[in-house]
Amino acid sequence: MAEAGQERRRILWGAGTPRTLRAHWILRELDLAYESRPIGPRTGETQTSEFTAINPSQKIPVLQDGDLTLSESAAIVSYVAEAYGGERGLIPSAPKERARYYQWCFFAMMELDADTTYVIRRHEDLKHLYGEAPNAAKAAREIFGKQALVVEKTLAAAGPYILGERFTGADILLTTCLASALRRQIEIPETLQEYLARIAPRQAYQRALEANQPRK
Ligand SMILES: N[C@@H](CCC(=O)N[C@@H](CS)C(=O)NCC(=O)O)C(=O)O
Structure with missing residues (x-):
């Protein structure tokens, strides 16, 4: 501390x-x-x-x-x-829960940000800077869709947040990735839209x- x-x-x-x-x-x-x-x-x-x-x-x-x-x-x-x-409890302290927290942080940063949403951003919105690459953007959309299903399954099995009962920093990362995806017209499952709607009213x-x- x-x-x-x-x-x-x-x-x-x-x-x-x-x-x-x-x-x-x-x-x-x-x-x-x-x-x-x-x-x-x-x-x-x-x-x-x-x-x-x-x-x-x-x-x-x-x-x-x-x-x-x-x-x-x-x-x-x-x-x-x-x-x-x-x-x-925005980050869990017990080793196994902490490990799960990191799993979702890295998942969000790699699977839902760098590897997919940002590829789309680079090669669609910012194509004047990074070049047009429709195949890469299309593949990134598909990969995002597949990975979003993993999040959906996890939330359906043990929500309301990604680690269960408690809102953590991993939800901050996940929410920002999902919201960016929506802005790029990437479809996300209804459970994830409900998750976003649940988090949106947070004052912070x-x-x-x-x-x-x-x-x-
Ligand atoms: N992995 C880094 C990525 C940071 C990043 O790429 N930031 C972009 C803006 S989203 C940036 O600063 N780009 C430099 C620039 O465009 O001037 C993170 O999650 O913080």
């Missing part, structure tokens, strides 16, 4: 993407104060020397928490949940959506 009551400077870099939303969301879930630097992708703001010194991969989100500088949205969600979550999610608005 982080030192109780000790003020530390917390800065979150990035806004405007599902990946940055994850970081805003976990901070809001725990009502943690932070300064937002809402830099956006493909604006040149991730390429400045100031930001490159913070994250050499020139990507958002990045969380600075005191002397810790952390990139990777899933790592940020898990770190904040562990460091500041106390009894909230709504506040994070506001905080994640790109700078005008």
